[in-house]
Amino acid sequence: HDSRAAMLARIGRLSDAVEYAATDNYDISVRQREIRAGLARLSGIVASYHPHTVTASNTVEDRAVHGEIVSMLQYLMDLTANSPLESIWTRGCARISQTRAIMIAQARDSHSPQSLLFLDDIQDLLGQIETALQDLSRRGSAGRRLRLQPYLEWPTALRNGARGATTTMLTALIWYVLHWTAGPTMMLYVVAAASLLSTLPSASRAAGLMASGTALGVPAGLLCHIYLLPQIDGYPLLWLTLCIMLLPGVWLQFHPKVGIGAFGYCVFSTIMLQINNPIHYYNDISLMNGWLALLLGCGMLVLSFRVILPPNHRLDAARLVSSLTRSLRRLALSGRRQGKEWLVWENLQLQKVLRLAMRLSFFARPAAMHQYIDAALATLSLGRLIERVRMIATSPDVTPAQRGAIYDALDAFSELAHNPLLTANALRRAAGVLCPPDAITQRPAAQVEAMACLEQAARIIHDIPGFLDQRGPLQWGEDYPAAHRPPLAAVRPEAG
Template identity: 85%
Template sequence: MLSSLKRIFSDDAQWAATRTTAAFSARALLSVGIALFLAFSFQLQSPMSSVTTVMIVANPTVGALVSKSVWRIIGTIIGATISVGLMAVFVQSPVLYFMGLSVVVGLACMAATFLRLFRAYAAVLTGYTIVIISAPAFDNPDGIFLSAMSRLAAVVVGIVTTAAVFMVTSPRRSDTLFIQIHGLFRDTVNYILAFHQGYSNVPAQNADAPPGSTFRALPSTFHDSRAAMLTRIARLSDAVEYAAADNYDISVRQREIRAGLARLSGIVASYHPHTITPADTEQDRAVHGEIVAMLHTLLDLTKDQALEAMWTQGCARIQHARAIMIDEARATHSPRSLLFLDDIQDLLGQIDTALQDLSRRGSAGRRLRLQPYLEWPTALRNAARGALITLLATLIWYVLHWTAGPTMMLYVVAAASLLSTLPSASRAAGMMAAGTALGIPAGLLCHIFLLPQIDGYPLLWLSLCIMLLPGVWLQFHPKFGVGGFGYGVFSTVMLQVNNPIHYYNDISLFNGWMALFMGCIMLVLSFRVILPPNHRLDAARLVMSLTRSLHRLALSGRRQGKEWLVWENLQLQKVIRLAMRLSFFARPASMHEYIDAALATLSLGRLIERIRTIAGSPDIMGAQQAAIYDALDTFSELSHNPLLTAASLRRAATILCPPDALTLRPAAQVEAMACLEQAARIIEDIPGFLDQRGPLQWAEDYPAAHRPPLAAVRTEAG
């Protein structure tokens, strides 16, 4: 114990984390005290509903306090309206009412899956409010409106109190976020630098050899570092969206910053084993040296200057390096060097644009509207789970006439809605149920030792603080956060502190605790047994979604008004979800292969976009343009016969610019040839990933599921 305390005080990172956790715990418990005091002062029927609301809406993420509160109040009002409407329509038909309630809760769970960040709490509180308003009115439907007003008041008290406390006590400084963005940009530059420095000692190869895709010079931790970088960028993008709601400096540049972060994630994702690597020639060494020198210049410029102060110098240096890459590409006679130079000059353009987006207002990123990926299978599954568990709970209460049935309904609806906001609801269901179950003995101890001693409000608040502190504190723990959240939220239900307080009704207490325990069992059964996840099927659907996106991009280009970055960011969201799904069942080696292949599809999409752009150049003749579009048309066969698509791309490349005519053709033809060759090579690297009969598309018990992850299903392009 003493050694652990020593580490906390001696380690700056641990001490900072401890202070953050303690500050959040203090804010949450202060909100609990004020909300409960106001609920008692207003003589509300169920003052603990305000405490439960505080525990639901108190979020460790600082920012967007006003927006979060507005969305929560909107969800509460919608829930109250639906609750009164359902009771009015089905007042004489309990079974129909239960069915209608189940459908509404299912829709709330689906909306919670789709909505991002604090907006998801509108859906959560919709389902939660419906049940806490309906539960007291089951015995007396005529009192539903008064019940709605009372419970609505308790929920609003909790929401407003939490927002006020966190707004007054939470620091809202933009410089901290800008420092994080500055550090992330430098780390991205270092990430790129490590790649190119790693290849500086690759043994000499034949410059005219076919393009290779080895990562021999990269450290063994490359995949982990790439995943960490992508996760860090995603979290910072969420933090920007949070901060933009109540910080002017961030709000006026929110679109540019988020676009810049999206470009950085695209840059990080572009480094994978299917990237073209340069041959070890004098020309390629010079190119490599220029890239390293440019990256070192960026690091030197950002060492003591903010991005806002150095972006003009940095962009000028990047553009100078890019011009050198373009000149070298026009002068090269090596197909492999041409592919590498063509790829790297495009990447430098991305770095240039990202730096501008992160550094100034009014850059190209301002017009972009990044779109979230809507994973319909997961949302529909969560909707079915929420509807099913609600219907089961209501029917159990209706058939058994169990007096604690409404308590069980309150738990399963609130828990199902909250779980629907998480990336993996089934995985978190067990932790939330365990945290809730641990609240039962804690509630028993509180009723035995703490509540009988109170003689006023201060001691009641102190008792609640002692009871809730473990759950509030554990919300910051990466492993036990969901369990701590379940404990903190639903422990308030177990105490049954009403107005006036009655803490001596043991039968009522144990009845309520049994209802919550039954709710925990039903939650786990619904999310993990009755409707369990199929991570392999979800991963296969994501892979096919990536392939279909390439198909649509090749055949019709971008949708009208949709920028390339929007498309790329949407696909990258799929890759991140794919990585999460694969982590549940795939071996690390296979998982790395699949993720590398998924990131290669992003590179393939960028090549398709460039090919379509070049095809409109005046230097591309009619027959050559027809060859390009014919090759792109074969992307309709990408999921059936990827090698056929690759062969068509190579034929088009030969028509545009034969290898022996590199110096005789216009630059546009040479660039188009390079893009077509590189796209063909990527497809030839990952045919098993793109094929709809690939290993991932089969169930685990099929022999075809155990083929090499990326090997071609059909070995001939025919």
């Protein structure tokens, strides 16, 4: 779990680096969409590794398949070690195609349903690797036409907006009632800090750090006025004094845990100095008035973000889980293939999974958190299976009756949030119509592949019904007994 999370984080940081580099590098700027699409495909490949996929059985054939995959990956690593991707991508794609041909031949000769499902997964992953290699290495690939979308978490944004409005109203009321001369300074800090915090995924946690960093500017400003500013007789000394004062905040901004607090210190400590030209000596009334305004603004910020409208990480996590389930339902019931926009859907859901991991880290135990994250990543695999089976349904090798069974199974996703096992049973029935287990070698490849997709989708839903159900344990408050059921177990019909 840790290595998978670290890999996803590294790919995410690399995607951000590409976006920044595109502003200065022309070659990256014209290929920015393709590179980001390739990185998004790599994220999807990493996210596909979870315990709800079908694994290889311990047979001679499956061990040979594993050896072929290892050989192919080692070849790609050696090929790309010292050569630019633009010059070797054709050889890499040829090696991947060779491995896919071996997998297809192995699947046609397979008599084991489990081996068939495993080989079907491998073929799909090979296609993703090949497409990612093309996006990262050449212009004019499919990624050029993609526009990846950021996930907009509207409930959190509205809550942060309400927090900022509450803080602004309280400070404006204090200013109005007291006729305080430092009221504008307090308002300036509150509006600026609330706006900055609203852009962060966890504004409530960052509010305390922002307020603490700003408050530390008060003793720093006092020391600066007493010991440093009286020694200044020109601009060079003033510049050196400000550098000395800001150095701790600049250094701490590189620390991920206290970066936002250091940011508050650096930005607002210069306001607290109230430096004029010419420089005046320590003015206790003016300085104390300004410092008190900022300290009161810090109090209002923490009061609004952590007391009046406190965080509810469990509710946020439950909303993300419901959003994943709704997205699956819409994908299955859309009545059309997503086509090249599939990657946009997958990347959007992966952003939800990363947000879910952050929310769960605040309240869930590690074991339960791992189960929830694995289930969330399984929904991405489930969406890919839905897209694949919808594409296979258009094949001429699929009969009208079988095509109708596929669409009926997809229609069963309307009950996914109410009765996931009902959807799983409908998928299994459709898989039996397409290709019974004892007729794998006699049916066309399209029918066998569709059966494999439907069977895998049914297995995934059967593994995580409690995650998909709208009455699952995460959807209840901590005080309810239903919240302490096993994370992924099926919900009984009478449970509520």
